[in-house]
Amino acid sequence: MRTSSSRPERLFVTGIGTDVGKTLIAAILTEALQADYWKPVQAGLEPTTDTATVRRLVSNPHSVFHPEAYRLQLPASPHLAAAREQVTIQADAFQLPATANHLVVEGAGGLLVPLAPGLLLADVIAPLGLEVVVVSRHYLGSINHTLLTLEALQRRNIPVRGLVFNGAPTPATEDFITQHTGVPILPRLQPETDVTAATISRYAPAFRQWFGL
Numbered sequence: 001m002r003t004s005s006s007r008p009e010r011l012f013v014t015g016i017g018t019d020v021g022k023t024l025i026a027a028i029l030t031e032a033l034q035a036d037y038w039k040p041v042q043a044g045l046e047p048t049t050d051t052a053t054v055r056r057l058v059s060n061p062h063s064v065f066h067p068e069a070y071r072l073q074l075p076a077s078p079h080l081a082a083a084r085e086q087v088t089i090q091a092d093a094f095q096l097p098a099t100a101n102h103l104v105v106e107g108a109g110g111l112l113v114p115l116a117p118g119l120l121l122a123d124v125i126a127p128l129g130l131e132v133v134v135v136s137r138h139y140l141g142s143i144n145h146t147l148l149t150l151e152a153l154q155r156r157n158i159p160v161r162g163l164v165f166n167g168a169p170t171p172a173t174e175d176f177i178t179q180h181t182g183v184p185i186l187p188r189l190q191p192e193t194d195v196t197a198a199t200i201s202r203y204a205p206a207f208r209q210w211f212g213l
């Protein structure tokens with residue numbers, strides 16, 4: 001929930017790929033800021049959706065969960081999932097939900113995921129005036145994927161709020177990315193045995209403090 005004196009945070013959570021922890025970090029940000037949450041494109045509805053997951057993981061009563069612009073059955077790239085249902089994802093469907101609260105928007109997969117022929121996720125996010133939080137999960141190859149993501153954001157003049165490292169601390173990776181790019185670094189996530197509302201509540205204060213709240 002936003003206090004009257006603070007500027008609302010408008011964050012877009014992207015990642016260096018799919019399954020890197022965007023939903024987990026979006027839930028932490030949503031809880032930390034008592035923000036609203038919006039997942040504009042959901043590809044894959046079973047066993048659950050990211051909106052339902054974040055709703056389950058968030059404890060505060062203020063967050064509002066805005067309906068997806070596109071809910072697609074197939075857990076695949078959005079351009080394929082949409083085509084399977086004879087749906088064409090349209091750029092003008094990406095209008096931010098009307099809210100004065102902090103807002104956390106979660107992408108699908110990585111930054112350059114295709115939505116429709118000639119249309120990438122980055123194309124529809126860029127005009128929305130969001131600041132990006134990039135999630136970098138550790139695996140061999142993640143340095144390259146992280147630098148490519150940051151370079152693509154810079155080339156499109158999309159502002160980067162910061163980077164979250166997800167996984168056991170890996171100094172050789174984290175130090176190189178930090179020094180090479182100079183991007184701000186948010187609190188890190190450790191590998192967790194269980195991801196529950198209690199896990200999210202444990203991380204939220206450090207993120208809240210990082211945002212100066």
Ligand SMILES: Nc1ncnc2c1ncn2[C@@H]1O[C@H](COP(=O)(O)OP(=O)(O)OP(=O)(O)O)[C@@H](O)[C@H]1O
Nearest residue numbers: 018019020021022023024108109189190191192195
């Ligand atoms: N630090 C962690 N500890 C334990 N499990 C994690 C961690 N980070 C992510 N996971 C788990 O990995 C899986 C993939 O994470 P998540 O759903 O957040 O990915 P995503 O980037 O949001 O994917 P998508 O592109 O489908 O939105 C989930 O089961 C999540 O709970």
Ligand SMILES: C[C@H](N)[C@H](N)CCCCCC(=O)O
Nearest residue numbers: 018043044075076077108109
């Ligand atoms: C279904 C999956 N979990 C994500 N929602 C979508 C991932 C799209 C990846 C497309 C790609 O980069 O090849």
Ligand SMILES: [Mg+2]
Nearest residue numbers: 022023050106
């Ligand atoms: Mg997700």
